[in-house]
Amino acid sequence: MLLVGRGIPKNYAESVAWFRKAADQGHAKAQSYLGAAYDFGYGLREDYHQAAIWYRKAAEQGNAPAITSLASMYERGRGLLKNEEEAARLYRQAAEQGFAPAQNGLGEMLRDGRGVKQDYTESVVWFRKAAAQNQMSGIHNLGLAYAYGLGVARNVSEGESWLRKAAKMGYAPAPKALEKLRQLQ
Incomplete structure (x- = not known):
């Protein structure tokens, strides 16, 4: 609700704090959201390396949006070494879901x-x-x-x-x- 401002004012910084608590407990969706926060600078400074770390944690649990975001990072060489083969493999994994x-x-x-x-x-x-x-x-x-x-x-x-x-x-x-x-x- 803090992320999108549903019923309360948007507050990216506070939403990131809650996502981090859930992500640290292994919640895949929260890990994916935290990756996106680092990727796009929502509530904290952009950090592609941290984005990749959190996307990977969620991807290892089968989270399709995180798998796709990780694929995009490999495809573009953003935060990771560019690797189109790995990008294609990851896109296929999420596409098949x-x-x-x-x-x-x-x-x-x-x-x-x-x-x-x-x-x-x-x-x-x-x-x-x-x-x-x-x-x-x-x-x-x-x-x-x-x-x-x-x-x-x-x-x-x-x-x-x-x-x-x-x-x-x-x-x-x-x-x-x-x-x-x-x-x-």
């Missing part, structure tokens, strides 16, 4: 051939799963796959439909992708 952001992350790694062998067809499988949960970047990526025929038969109208949905949801890159697609036609 049904976590939409990880499904999209794995799809991107597969599409781009980063950390795994490039596989457009499998990338679309994961984008579709993320899109089915209304995950904006998954919807956008599925639209791009259809628009350009990456892993699916090219279908510009289907691609535009998905990109329009992402734009309507407020996904910032979608309008630019739609404009670029119109220019290519």
